[in-house]
Amino acid sequence: MDTRDLARIDLNLLIALQVLLEEGSVSRAAERLYITQPAMSKTLTRLRSLFNDPLFTRSSHGMQPTPRAQELARSLSDILGNIRQLVAGEKFDPASVNTEITIALSEYIGVTLLPTLAERLQRQAPRLRLRIVTRVENQLEQLALGNLDFALHINQSHYGPAYRLLPLGGSPPAILVRENHPLCNSAFGIEDLADYPCIRLYVSDREHAEERSVLEIVDRMSHPGQGALEISHLMTAIEVLRSTNYYMFGPSYLTQNEKLSQGITALPLPTDEQYSVEYSLVAHQRTENSPLHNWLWEQISDTIRDLRPAPPRKLRQRVPATR
Incomplete structure (x- = not known):
């Protein structure tokens, strides 16, 4: 491998680009990276030079990524995730997890799923904090933005390639x-x-x-x-x-x-x-390289599988009405 070109690249620029893509704002990106806004602006200038592209343009709705930035976004998260996993090199341990996971699901799904799932998670990841939201619109967008980690919902008519799906049955x-x-x-x-x-x-x-x-x-x-x-x-x-x-x-x-x-x-x-x-479990590709999210995906799917064997009570036979 010829590493001469890589040696000239400051990998911190890629981290800065990922944060800019997620925040869509120079000031918010600066806050997340604990640097000043002028320093973040200089970093953006270096990124534009590195990729020979404006990367973002200003509009009435804030910073909008250029096609080149959107192209980079499709692979950058995976690249950074792989680097992080390579550096960490540690086996995932659910018992050491101390973070919050947000799941969107309606109460009529939760009343069946959550008691068994919570018992399973309590045993394996006792410090994991689950946040369940029952009223949230635009769930696919919220997954992409990172406001949701998982959604369990009625199948939508279209899912882009950025989403991971598990059919749950109907x-x-x-x-x-x-x-x-x-x-x-x-x-x-x-x-x-x-x-x-x-x-x-x-x-x-x-x-x-x-x-x-x-x-x-x-x-x-x-x-x-x-x-x-x-x-x-x-x-x-x-x-x-x-x-x-x-x-x-x-x-x-x-x-x-x-x-x-x-x-x-x-x-x-x-x-x-x-x-x-029909219902599905959905996650965004941004979590594909997260050991925590992959583990939770398995816990949810296994719980649903264990709950599935009992068939629903047969509905009362309908006789056509006459008037």
């Missing part, structure tokens, strides 16, 4: 009501739902969901002037269901949780079409 949507709800006593159609108020659970990034048809048919089953409760707190919604004539659209697998679903019945949608809502 569940048919159901109408959840209390036991002995009037809808349980006879066949019903879409129009009959107008007689009862509806609980609408929050769904992130609805406009990007792959199963738009499912969400759209659920929307069509709602009626103007119908009473409604919009909420992201599943446990509260279930308590409302138990004591009222509200109904709620939700994944049928919720009935697997006996404590949660006590007193709750899952009814099939009043349509002859069959639907399934």
